[in-house]
Amino acid sequence: MSGREFFTARTLAEVREGFRPARRTPAELVPLARALRRVPVAGITAPADLPGFARSTVDGFAVRAADTYGASDGLPSYLDLLGAVRMGAEPDVAVRPGGCVAMPTGGVIPAGADAVVMVEYTAETMPGTIEVTRPVAPGAGIVRADEDVARGGVLAPAGRPLRAPDLGFLAAAGVNEISAHRRPRVAIVSTGDEVVPPGTARLTAGQVRAASASALAGLVADAGGEPWIAGIVPDEPGALKGRVADVLPESDLVVVSAGSSVGARDETAGAVAAIGEVWCHGIAIKPGKPTLLAECSGVPLIGLPGNPLSALVVFGQVGVPLVWRIAGCENPPPQPGTRARLSRDLASAAGRLDVVQVAVRDGVAEPIFGPSALLSVLARADGYVIVPEPATGLDAGTEVEVTLYR
Structure with missing residues (x-):
C-alpha cells in the first residue's frame, strides 16, 4: 500500500x-474510594442481605396491622405503648396484640410487628395510650431485610462503569475494593x-x-x-x-x-x-x-x-x-443531550455523516462554522448535531438532538 x-x-x-x-x-484491585467510572471485570455480588434487618421507613409506631383495621378519625384504634426502639440497637421489646412500639426512621422492626403507622396518623391521648386514625396493611412502612438486595444478588454488573450511586451501594454492602479493568x-x-x-x-x-x-x-x-x-x-x-x-x-x-x-x-x-x-x-x-x-x-x-x-x-x-x-465496557456511557430547533438550514451530502458544532441558547441550536484548522470552533460550541448519511441536509426550524459536551 x-x-x-x-x-x-x-x-x-x-x-x-x-x-x-x-x-x-x-484486571487489578481498586479501592472503593478510587473506583468511580472504573469497569468491573465481573459482576459484583452482595456478601449478605441488604439492609440485613427489617427496618422502618417512617417515624411512627410498629404495630400488628390487624389491630388497625377499620381505624378512622371518627373511630380510632387505641393501642398500648409498650416501649421504644433506639437507633442502632436491637429492640428489647416485642409487639403483642393491642400494643405498639415507638419507631424512628431506620430503626429495627421489633418482633411481633408487621407494619409501621406514620406518626402523622397517631396521637397520644393519654400517657401510655396511642390513638391510630388510619389503617395500615401488612408491610406498610417497612423495608424487608433483603429488599435492597439478597445475598448473592448483583450489586454492580460487569462491563458498566461504576457511577456514584454504585459506590454507595457497594459501601452499604461492605465491599471495600473491586476487581476492575x-x-x-x-x-x-x-x-x-x-x-x-x-x-x-x-x-x-x-x-x-x-x-x-x-x-x-x-x-x-x-x-x-x-x-x-x-x-x-x-x-x-x-x-x-x-x-x-x-x-x-x-x-x-x-x-x-x-x-x-x-x-x-x-x-x-x-x-x-x-x-x-x-x-x-x-x-x-x-x-x-x-x-x-x-x-x-x-x-x-x-x-x-x-x-x-x-x-x-x-x-x-x-x-x-x-x-x-x-477497558471492558462494550456500551460506553451516553453523553448528555437536549432537544433544540435549528436556527438555519444545514446542507449535507448524501452518503456522508456530518458532525456540526452548535451553540445552544433558549432552545435554539446555532451552527458554528469555520475551517478545520481552528480550535475556536470547538471551544465555542456547547455540543454537536449529527446530520445522518442518508440526509441531504436539515431545514431551519427542524427539532434536532444536540449531544452536549460535559
Missing part, C-alpha cells in the same frame, strides 16, 4: 460494528516538522504548538484512559514507523495525530502498513474523512487528520468508544 490514496470510505456505523479489536486491559494506556504521537511542544514560549514563522495532543489527552482521560503524550515525530522517512514500534509494547491504544491524509508528507498509512494491518483508511464523516484504523501486534491504532477540529471530532466518534471498549 502506497499510503497516497484512500481505500473505499467506510461509514461510521460500519466502523463501529466492524472495527472491534480484541484487546482488553487486565486497568485503565487503558493511550499513546499520543504527534507528527510534523512544524509541530513544537506546547511549552514553546515563542514561535517562529510556520511553527505551531502541539495543541491536538493536549486536547486528545483530555478526551482519553474523560473516557477513563491514561493518556501518554509520546512526543513529536519529524517528517523523515522511517521516523514514524520507528516511534510507533517503540510505543507499542507499553500501549493499549496508539493515536497518531496528523499524517493520515494523502499529501506528500503524510506517512501514517505507509508506516503502519509496514508493521501492522490497516483495517480502513477513510471514513464517510465530515470533518475527519482521512482517518486510518489499524492493528499492530494486537494493539489498535488510530491515525487522525492534522487539522485539530477534524482530529477531535472523529476521535470523539471513534476513539472514545474504543478506549471504553478496551
Whole structure:
C-alpha cells in the first residue's frame, strides 16, 4: 500500500460494528474510594442481605396491622405503648396484640410487628395510650431485610462503569475494593516538522504548538484512559514507523495525530502498513474523512487528520468508544443531550455523516462554522448535531438532538 490514496470510505456505523479489536486491559484491585467510572471485570455480588434487618421507613409506631383495621378519625384504634426502639440497637421489646412500639426512621422492626403507622396518623391521648386514625396493611412502612438486595444478588454488573450511586451501594454492602479493568494506556504521537511542544514560549514563522495532543489527552482521560503524550515525530522517512514500534509494547491504544491524509508528507498509512494491518483508511464523516484504523501486534491504532477540529471530532466518534471498549465496557456511557430547533438550514451530502458544532441558547441550536484548522470552533460550541448519511441536509426550524459536551 502506497499510503497516497484512500481505500473505499467506510461509514461510521460500519466502523463501529466492524472495527472491534480484541484487546482488553487486565484486571487489578481498586479501592472503593478510587473506583468511580472504573469497569468491573465481573459482576459484583452482595456478601449478605441488604439492609440485613427489617427496618422502618417512617417515624411512627410498629404495630400488628390487624389491630388497625377499620381505624378512622371518627373511630380510632387505641393501642398500648409498650416501649421504644433506639437507633442502632436491637429492640428489647416485642409487639403483642393491642400494643405498639415507638419507631424512628431506620430503626429495627421489633418482633411481633408487621407494619409501621406514620406518626402523622397517631396521637397520644393519654400517657401510655396511642390513638391510630388510619389503617395500615401488612408491610406498610417497612423495608424487608433483603429488599435492597439478597445475598448473592448483583450489586454492580460487569462491563458498566461504576457511577456514584454504585459506590454507595457497594459501601452499604461492605465491599471495600473491586476487581476492575486497568485503565487503558493511550499513546499520543504527534507528527510534523512544524509541530513544537506546547511549552514553546515563542514561535517562529510556520511553527505551531502541539495543541491536538493536549486536547486528545483530555478526551482519553474523560473516557477513563491514561493518556501518554509520546512526543513529536519529524517528517523523515522511517521516523514514524520507528516511534510507533517503540510505543507499542507499553500501549493499549496508539493515536497518531496528523499524517493520515494523502499529501506528500503524510506517512501514517505507509508506516503502519509496514508493521501492522490497516483495517480502513477513510471514513464517510465530515470533518475527519482521512482517518486510518489499524492493528499492530494486537494493539489498535488510530491515525487522525492534522487539522485539530477534524482530529477531535472523529476521535470523539471513534476513539472514545474504543478506549471504553478496551477497558471492558462494550456500551460506553451516553453523553448528555437536549432537544433544540435549528436556527438555519444545514446542507449535507448524501452518503456522508456530518458532525456540526452548535451553540445552544433558549432552545435554539446555532451552527458554528469555520475551517478545520481552528480550535475556536470547538471551544465555542456547547455540543454537536449529527446530520445522518442518508440526509441531504436539515431545514431551519427542524427539532434536532444536540449531544452536549460535559
